Amino acid sequence: MTDNSDESVLLDHARFLVALGDHDFESVVQQCTEILDDPSEASERLARRIVGEHFAAHLTEQETWPDELDTDRLHRAFRELDVSGIVARLDHTCCQNCGISEIGGEIPADEERRGYVFAHRQDMEAAVPGGGLTLSYGVRSRGDQPPEAQAGIGEEVAGALRRHGLTVDWNGSPKRRIDVSLTWRRRRFGPLAAWPGGEPDSSDRPLSVSYCDMPRGGVQNAWVPVSFPQARDVLLTVAPYKGNYINFMIPSGGGLIASWGPGPDLTFELPGDEESARHVTIAEAEEIVSVLAHEGRVALP
Secondary structure, X not given: OOOHHXXXXXXXXXXXXXXXXXXXXXXXXXXXXXXXXXXXXXXXHHHHHHHHHHHHHHHHHHXXXXXXXXXXXXXXXXXXXXXXXXXXXXXOOOOHHHHHHHHHHHOOOOOOOOEEEEEOHHHHHHHOOOOOEEEEEEEOOOOOOOHHXXXXXXXXXXXXXXXXXXXXXXXXXXXXXXXXXXXXXXXOOHHHOOOOOOOOOOOOOXXXXXXXXXOOOEEEEEXXXXXXXXXXXXXXXXXXXXXXXXXXXXXXXXXXXXXXXXXXXXXXXXXXXXXXXXXXXXXXXXXXXXXXXXXXXXXXX
């Protein structure tokens, strides 16, 4: 037997997790039931119904979204910051203190980074329903952070966000976090869009992707048909860790492999042809995937 308070808690948490866009149906159901004080079979059935309703509404709504979203701009800016030496993460730990203490775990043991920027779970819970996103930032240092250096990292972060069309509210002080105005929207597709009451997506999907997104997103070995905006989402959200990769394939059988290496450094190459490997910028990577999706041809620089 569930009560109204359980239903309210499930509604809020399901709405957040479905909109966040990082977890499949079964994972959202599990996370929703786990937050209840006394989970039961009845509460799981309630969670499955509520999550299913949110999945249906989300998938219907995303059909009306523009091709490029604020989240695309945000992820693009974060990947460019990663490449520049500032480790950039969303939904990183539970709170600011944990985020700062654990950000070093996002950096390979044999590499260095100049700084960091992240939004923790509480920040995401404020942003996803329609609020702005607040970011923490700083210098990668074992001791105290020089205010000027911390402010310098903040300037780089704010500059990258503005460069990609996002509105930033920050006065330049290292004592203040960075506020970003955005509308949070994440597309669901493939396994992340599947739910027991759903129907197969019959819209145009010019590409198929498979990928490795460790340690957070796991490995997607099966080919997933995607639109260009969905392929771009994969490109911009696969974590920039050595060994993570994305396979892109077109119906004719041709394709490309994008892979992250030390640095972090992004490389594109033809399948089975290591000599074709090219280091690319984030902007070049998007253009290559766009040409592959819209023209059906490989365009390595």
